[in-house]
Structure formats: structure tokens, C-alpha cells
Amino acid sequence: MKENGAQILIECLLKEGVDTVFGFPGGAVLPIYDALFDSPLRHILVRHEQGAVHMADGYARATGRPGVVIVTSGPGATNAVTGLATAYMDSIPMVVFTGQVPTELIGNDAFQEADIVGITRPCTKHNYLVKDKDDLQRIIKEAFYLATTGRPGPVLVDIPKDILTAPIEFKYPDGVEMPNYQPTYKGHPGQIRKAVDLILSSKRPVVYAGGGVILSNAADELKTLASRLGLPTTTTLMGLGGFPGTHPLFMGMLGMHGTYCANMAVTNTDCLIAVGARFDDRVTGKIDEFAPFARIVHIDIDPTSISKNVRVDVPIVGDVKNVLKDMLKLIHGSKAVTDFKKNLKEWQDQIKTWNDTHRLSYKQEQKGKIKPQYVIEKLYEATKGDAVITTEVGQNQMWAAQFFKYDKPRTFISSGGLGTMGFGFPAAIGAQLALPDKVVIGIAGDGSLQMNIQELATAVQYKLPLKIAILNNMVLGMVRQWQEFFYNKRYSHTCISVAPDFVKLAEAYGAVGFRARTVDEVETVIKEAMKVKDRPVLMDFKVDQFEDVYPMVPAGQPLSKMLLV
Amino acid sequence: MRHTISVLVSNEFGVLSRISGLFSGRGFNIESLSVAETLDPIVSRMTIVTRGDDKVIEQINKQLNKLINVIKVHDFTGEEHIERELALIKVTGTPESRAEILSIVDIFRAKVVDVSPRSYTIETTGDEEKIAAITELLRPFGIKEIVRTGKIAMARSLKQK
Numbered sequence: 001m002k003e004n005g006a007q008i009l010i011e012c013l014l015k016e017g018v019d020t021v022f023g024f025p026g027g028a029v030l031p032i033y034d035a036l037f038d039s040p041l042r043h044i045l046v047r048h049e050q051g052a053v054h055m056a057d058g059y060a061r062a063t064g065r066p067g068v069v070i071v072t073s074g075p076g077a078t079n080a081v082t083g084l085a086t087a088y089m090d091s092i093p094m095v096v097f098t099g100q101v102p103t104e105l106i107g108n109d110a111f112q113e114a115d116i117v118g119i120t121r122p123c124t125k126h127n128y129l130v131k132d133k134d135d136l137q138r139i140i141k142e143a144f145y146l147a148t149t150g151r152p153g154p155v156l157v158d159i160p161k162d163i164l165t166a167p168i169e170f171k172y173p174d175g176v177e178m179p180n181y182q183p184t185y186k187g188h189p190g191q192i193r194k195a196v197d198l199i200l201s202s203k204r205p206v207v208y209a210g211g212g213v214i215l216s217n218a219a220d221e222l223k224t225l226a227s228r229l230g231l232p233t234t235t236t237l238m239g240l241g242g243f244p245g246t247h248p249l250f251m252g253m254l255g256m257h258g259t260y261c262a263n264m265a266v267t268n269t270d271c272l273i274a275v276g277a278r279f280d281d282r283v284t285g286k287i288d289e290f291a292p293f294a295r296i297v298h299i300d301i302d303p304t305s306i307s308k309n310v311r312v313d314v315p316i317v318g319d320v321k322n323v324l325k326d327m328l329k330l331i332h333g334s335k336a337v338t339d340f341k342k343n344l345k346e347w348q349d350q351i352k353t354w355n356d357t358h359r360l361s362y363k364q365e366q367k368g369k370i371k372p373q374y375v376i377e378k379l380y381e382a383t384k385g386d387a388v389i390t391t392e393v394g395q396n397q398m399w400a401a402q403f404f405k406y407d408k409p410r411t412f413i414s415s416g417g418l419g420t421m422g423f424g425f426p427a428a429i430g431a432q433l434a435l436p437d438k439v440v441i442g443i444a445g446d447g448s449l450q451m452n453i454q455e456l457a458t459a460v461q462y463k464l465p466l467k468i469a470i471l472n473n474m475v476l477g478m479v480r481q482w483q484e485f486f487y488n489k490r491y492s493h494t495c496i497s498v499a500p501d502f503v504k505l506a507e508a509y510g511a512v513g514f515r516a517r518t519v520d521e522v523e524t525v526i527k528e529a530m531k532v533k534d535r536p537v538l539m540d541f542k543v544d545q546f547e548d549v550y551p552m553v554p555a556g557q558p559l560s561k562m563l564l565v
Numbered sequence: 566m567r568h569t570i571s572v573l574v575s576n577e578f579g580v581l582s583r584i585s586g587l588f589s590g591r592g593f594n595i596e597s598l599s600v601a602e603t604l605d606p607i608v609s610r611m612t613i614v615t616r617g618d619d620k621v622i623e624q625i626n627k628q629l630n631k632l633i634n635v636i637k638v639h640d641f642t643g644e645e646h647i648e649r650e651l652a653l654i655k656v657t658g659t660p661e662s663r664a665e666i667l668s669i670v671d672i673f674r675a676k677v678v679d680v681s682p683r684s685y686t687i688e689t690t691g692d693e694e695k696i697a698a699i700t701e702l703l704r705p706f707g708i709k710e711i712v713r714t715g716k717i718a719m720a721r722s723l724k725q726k
């Protein structure tokens with residue numbers, strides 16, 4: 001029996017094991033929406049296409065499964081671009097289907113036509129325009145395969161309307177034939193041996209772990225390796241949760257707002273073990289002075305990440321999980337390990353000293369203004385750390401990274417590479433839909449939240465019990481901080497005190513709103529918010545406007561040149 | 566340093582723009598680029614001349630390999646290979662300069678492919694030096710226009726001793 005292209009698409013999604021799609025209808029995708037009408041596939045109706053892509057992204061980050069999006073042609077597709085770029089920068093598996101004008105109209109400046117394949121070429125792992133109905137199923141198969149294998153990433157499939165209505169026989173391919181696309185999963189044994197030898201001959205080793213650890217589900221292997229060898233470990237923003245935040249070997253995050261301890265350790269290490277990380281400028285500071293004494297081992301599945309920014313002594317291309325497993329085999333029962341560990345004492349003492357001299361800190365006066373860090377700590381206490389946290393971008397993001405401890409992978413969800421304001425709230429919706437029984441908290445800035453606030457309607461429509469915690473400083477805090485430090489306190493266009501009453505706004509959408517103005521109210525508000533189970537809760541914490549994020553490495557400076565509290 | 570890189574790609578629409586987008590998006594430069602189908606009609610070959618230090622060239626190689634439509638990347642630098650380019654050069658020709666122009670054409674084994682009362686169009690193929698040399702010699706007569714194909718390259722076959 002033949003079905004139309006739209007029905008075929010739904011069949012293919014079900015075959016792929018997709019349980020949820022995020023989308024918004026329009027002319028070019030009407031056939032898909034008609035097919036969805038009586039399909040078992042759960043469709044989440046968003047209020048803006050950017051929201052849909054961030055939700056799919058949050059869903060993917062929380063589960064490891066690809067997020068799926070359906071949007072219409074033209075403006076629907078262009079609204080999805082920021083979401084694609086966000087997912088691309090953080091290597092998140094996702095497949096986005098865009099409707100396109102009928103094949104014979106392509107190139108005619110037809111109504112709601114946009115060259116979305118052209119527009120998204122640099123911000124997708126790959127993209128397709130389906131030109132022949134007989135290619136549809138192969139392309140869908142390839143799209144999911146590309147999105148989820150190798151270094152994951154978003155893939156876009158643009159489907160003209162005539163293909164959505166064309167009669168097609170359902171015959172979903174079992175596999176793909178892509179001889180030119182062969183990611184390297186196994187690390188080279190010789191290189192792995194070299195890496196182990198280098199590590200075991202070092203005196204001041206440091207593990208620097210990134211988002212790749214989470215993407216490759218390698219947190220257990222990383223923990224085992226670090227514990228067996230006693231390796232002090234730091235992670236990037238993207239790596240948070242890839243190593244337990246409460247582990248005695250954990251030094252906190254490194255980089256621009258990293259801990260004193262992590263940044264000093266990286267600056268003084270003689271052997272840096274980079275695991276699924278890409279030496280981003282926010283991590284390295286001034287690149288020529290990054291880890292100046294270190295021999296570097298770099299494990300990454302993407303060969304283009306290796307030796308892109310820094311010279312690497314032992315490059316290993318492969319899946320982080322596999323490579324770490326192979327390393328564990330090599331050190332198992334090795335005599336060298338015992339000697340190595342004996343010699344580490346001095347380095348571990350040094351690290352402890354750094355850790356004790358400048359801990360992350362802030363001062364909360366009981367009668368003073370609420371400190372944003374205090375709110376984060378109270379959220380940590382209230383949940384005992386058992387929550388999925390998403391963040392917006394700016395100070396709220398950094399405090400969420402610094403003051404909440406992430407013991408498990410996929411519990412910290414944040415736009416690292418692109419730094420997209422407006423990401424965190426829809427990402428929280430995606431995460432909550434994926435994990436209905438989890439406590440999901442979107443930590444927000446008042447600026448960022450307003451970039452996708454319309455999704456409150458989505459969260460209410462699907463009765464999601466997620467929590468939003470606004471660290472409401474009435475400014476674009478992180479930009480204000482830069483103006484304070486580097487632009488003579490000329491606060492140009494960073495005051496956003498003209499804003500809605502967020503409590504009333506929540507109520508207007510049918511959600512619950514609470515406000516805390518005093519330190520005493522913080523815990524009460526959190527407690528009340530945790531009780532709400534049938535709809536979203538927004539907590540508006542009126543926090544100190546002039547609080548800054550410390551430590552801070554000014555852009556272009558080496559990591560050791562931190563501004564401290 | 567200058568590198569001549571040959572890239573085999575699947576012959577699909579949009580592939581050229583993926584490659585050129587990669588170069589422009591990452592700030593790599595393209596000195597010349599030529600594309601045509603290979604013996605296998607589903608495969609095209611691009612020959613790209615680019616410039617960069619070792620680190621940049623390494624990135625170019627890796628990034629090209631990462632594109633889904635790229636089948637094979639080969640850098641000819643440091644190995645025996647033949648490079649050729651074709652140029653069409655239109656020079657001002659007067660009855661007085663005629664003999665001299667024709668003798669230059671002869672020396673370079675080039676060809677006159679179009680003549681008008683006031684100009685000659687000359688076709689020449691060769692490596693970079695040859696094209697530079699003939700251009701220099703023709704310059705005094707007045708070059709009206711020059712069109713070049715960009716380089717193509719092929720590895721030399723191994724010679725038996």
C-alpha cells in the first residue's frame with residue numbers, strides 16, 4: 001500500500017524509535033500535520049520555532065537520544081537557525097525537518113521560500129534537500145545516522161511539499177551505505193600505550209575533561225581512571241557532570257570563570273590529559289601561555305579538534321569511552337602505577353593548598369540583599385543535587401556551574417559553544433518531557449528568560465512541573481560586569497528594569513509564580529515551589545544587582561592572571 | 566606555503582558551496598579552484614590551490630575530510646606531480662607587432678585562436694612559470710584581457726629504472 005510522503009516520514013520516525021517531536025505548523029508542512037493528527041507520535045506544540053529546536057536539544061542532552069523537530073518553510077525554518085547553531089556548537093544529536101515550497105517553485109522566490117539548506121550549511125553537521133521522492137527514506141535514515149554517530153550534531157532535512165504528498169511505498173532501509181563516512185571509534189593502540197607511558201612518567205598530571213565525556217557516555221570510565229591513578233580532574237562547562245562534582249579529586253571547572261585551583265593546576269601541570277574537550281578560547285585564556293609546562297594527551301573522536309588550537313604530543317582519535325577503557329586495561333595490575341601514585345603526594349598537596357587558599361566564595365548577609373550564589377546553594381540543598389539543571393547565558397550560567405554540584409552526566413544542560421540566551425528555559429521543557437519524574441530546574445537571568453518566555457504556554461499546556469529560578473538582577477548582568485571591569489562602569493544599555501512582573505506573568509499564563517525579596521524568603525519559596533506537581537512554577541528571586549562572577553580571567557590573559565574576590 | 570590539493574567529491578548539487586563555504590567560513594584562502602566530472606560520473610574532482618602554514622594545511626585537510634560528500638583528499642605537495650593551467654590572453658596587435666607576437670607564440674608552443682584587426686587571442690597551457698613568462702613577454706604589446714582556468718594536477722606515474 002502506498003502512503004504519502006508525510007505519512008512515510010511519520011512511519012520512519014516511529015521506526016527510528018522517536019517518541020516525541022517538537023514543532024509548529026505552516027503551509028508547507030500541512031501534510032505532515034495531517035498525518036500527525038491520528039498518529040501515535042507525541043507532538044509538542046511550541047510557540048516559536050526557536051523554542052522547538054532548544055526543546056529538542058534539551059531532550060537530547062538529557063537522554064542522549066536525538067531530538068526531532070518539524071517546522072514549516074521560510075520563516076519557520078529561519079526561526080530554527082539559532083537552535084541549530086546552538087546544537088552544532090555543542091555537538092548535540094538532532095534531526096530537524098523543514099517544509100519547503102513545491103519542487104517546481106524552488107528558486108522562484110515563492111511564498112515562504114527560503115534557501116534553508118544554504119543558510120544552515122555552516123551550522124549543521126550535514127543537510128539535505130529531498131529532490132526525489134524515492135530518496136526520502138534513505139535520507140531520513142542517513143540523517144539519523146549522521147546525527148547520532150561519530151561526533152554528533154544536528155542534521156537538517158528540507159522536504160518540498162510535493163514530496164510530502166507524493167505516493168510512496170514504505171520501505172525504511174535497515175542501514176546506511178556511506179563508505180566515505182567512517183568515524184574512528186577505536187583509538188590507535190600504539191598511541192594509547194604512549195599516552196599511558198606519558199601519564200605514568202609525569203609528576204604533576206591533570207585531567208581536563210569536556211563535553212565529549214558526556215556525549216560518549218564515558219563518565220564511569222573517566223571516574224575509574226582518575227581514581228585508580230589519583231589524577232586531579234577539572235572539567236569544562238560542557239563537561240560538568242562528566243566527573244562527579246563531589247569527588248575528592250575534582251577541582252571544579254577551569255577557564256574564564258574556573259576555580260583558582262583548576263586554573264593553577266592546569267598552568268603548572270607537566271601532563272595534561274584532554275578528554276573529549278576542544279581547547280576553546282574561554283577555557284584556555286591566552287593560548288600561548290596555556291599549560292606551558294605540559295606534554296599534552298588529547299583524546300577526541302573528531303580529528304579536526306586535535307592540534308587545532310594547541311600543539312598536542314599524543315593525539316588519539318577515537319571514541320572517548322573506548323579509549324579510556326583501553327587505557328584502563330593497560331594500567332590494570334601495572335607495577336608502574338604503584339610507583340606513580342607514590343610520587344603524586346607532593347602534587348596532590350599542592351593542589352589542596354591551592355584549593356584551600358581561594359575557594360569559590362561570596363558573602364550573604366542575613367539582612368542584606370539576596371546573593372544569587374546563595375539561591376543556587378539553596379536549590380542544591382533542597383534537591384540534594386538530584387535534579388536536572390538547565391541554564392541561560394551570563395552570570396546565572398556561571399553561578400549555576402560554580403555553586404551547584406553535578407555528580408551525574410546529563411544533569412547540567414547549558415549552551416556552551418554558542419552561548420545562546422533564551423536556550424535554558426525551552427531546554428528545561430525538553431528535559432522535563434524526556435524525564436517526567438525528575439526535578440528539572442531552569443536557572444535563568446531576567447534578560448535571557450525573556451528571549452523565549454512565550455514557551456510558558458507550552459509548559460502549561462503539557463502540565464510540566466518544571467521550575468524556573470530567575471536570578472533577577474534587573475540588568476544584563478554579565479555584560480554589566482564587563483562594563484564595570486573593562487569599560488569604566490559606563491553601563492551602556494544593560495539596564496532592563498522595565499520588565500514584566502514575573503509572578504503575575506506566570507499567573508497570566510496559568511503557571512504558578514513566587515517571589516523572594518529577602519534572604520529569609522529564599523528557602524520558603526523553594527520549598528513551596530517543590531510542592532507544585534501539575535504545572536510550571538516560576539520563582540522570581542530579587543538578587544543583588546552588583547554581584548560579580550569570580551574568579552575571572554580577562555579575555556586574552558593567561559589562566560594564572562585571575563581576578564579574585 | 567602553497568599547496569595544491571585534489572579533492573574527490575560526490576557529484577551532487579551544493580557540494581561546491583560546501584567546499585567554498587568551508588574555506589571562507591574558516592578563513593582559509595583559495596588561490597584557484599577548478600572542478601569537473603571524473604571518469605565516474607557520480608564523482609567530481611576539485612583541484613584547489615591554497616596557502617598556509619603546516620597547521621592551517623593540516624586543518625584544511627582534516628576539515629575537507631570531515632565533509633560528508635568528500636571521498637578523498639590528496640595534497641600533492643612534496644611529491645612528483647604534473648601541474649597545468651590553461652590561459653587565454655588577448656593582446657593588442659598592430660601590423661608592426663604581428664611578427665614579433667607570432668614568434669613568441671611559436672617559442673612557447675602556444676596557439677593563436679582568434680584574430681581581429683586589432684587583437685590576437687592566444688591560448689597557452691603550461692605550469693605556472695610558463696604562463697607567467699609568456700604573459701611577461703606579451704605585456705609590452707598591451708594585454709587587454711586574460712582568463713585562466715586555475716590549476717589542475719596529477720601525480721606522476723612511477724618510472725621503472
Ligand SMILES: Cc1ncc(C[n+]2csc(CCOP(=O)(O)OP(=O)(O)O)c2C)c(N)n1
Binds near residue numbers: 420422447475477
Ligand atoms: C542571543 C544573545 N544575545 C546577546 C548575548 C550577549 N550576552 C551574553 S550574557 C548577556 C546578559 C545576560 O543577561 P541575563 O539573562 O539577565 O543574565 P545575567 O548575566 O544577569 O545572569 C548578554 C546580553 C548572548 N549571549 N546571546
